Amino acid sequence: MSQDYLIIKGMPGTGKTSTIVALVRLLSSMGNSVLLTSYTHSAIDNILLKLKDHMSFVRIGQEGRIHPNLKEFSFENWTKDFSTVNQFKTFMNEQMVVATTCLGINHAIFKVRKFDICIVDEASQINQIACLGPLFHAKKFILVGDDKQLPPLVVNEKAR
Secondary structure, three states: OOOOEEEEEOOOOOOHHHHHHHHHHHHHHOOOOEEEEEOOHHHHHHHHHHHOOOOOOEEOOOHHHOOHHHHHHEHHHHHOOOOOHHHHHHHHHHOOEEEEEHHHHHOOHHHHOOEEEEEEOOHHHOOHHHHHHHHOOEEEEEEEEOOOOOOOOOOOHHHO
16 A cells, blocks of 8 residues: 555546545645645635535635636635735645646745645546646645546647
């Protein structure tokens, strides 16, 4: 059994999302910081909608792509009154759970923060290059998906 990664594989309806929700709650309650990521905004938001009544988190992403019921957790909302870099750094270092898409790792938080665990939802739908980015920002990772479901989202046929 591996010490630094875990793969959770399951068919549709087997409870992968519920498992992720339980893992995020458990890991953060144990003092582990969690980076939650997926290729799509909707996958992240589905998980966060189940977490929002139980814990705090930061949702990084374009305001227009974030579910309306999660706007209060957006990075922009949390930091709108910050006036110094130190406020920003302190706030980000205190956050136990941060969620963004795999391509959202260019955000400034990732220059000042490393996480204990990265959870990647719908991992089978993400090409390897896009998936690697978030993994570099955590000590351990958990990939969750269904390899029998959809293939990675690739626009160019040659890239497949």
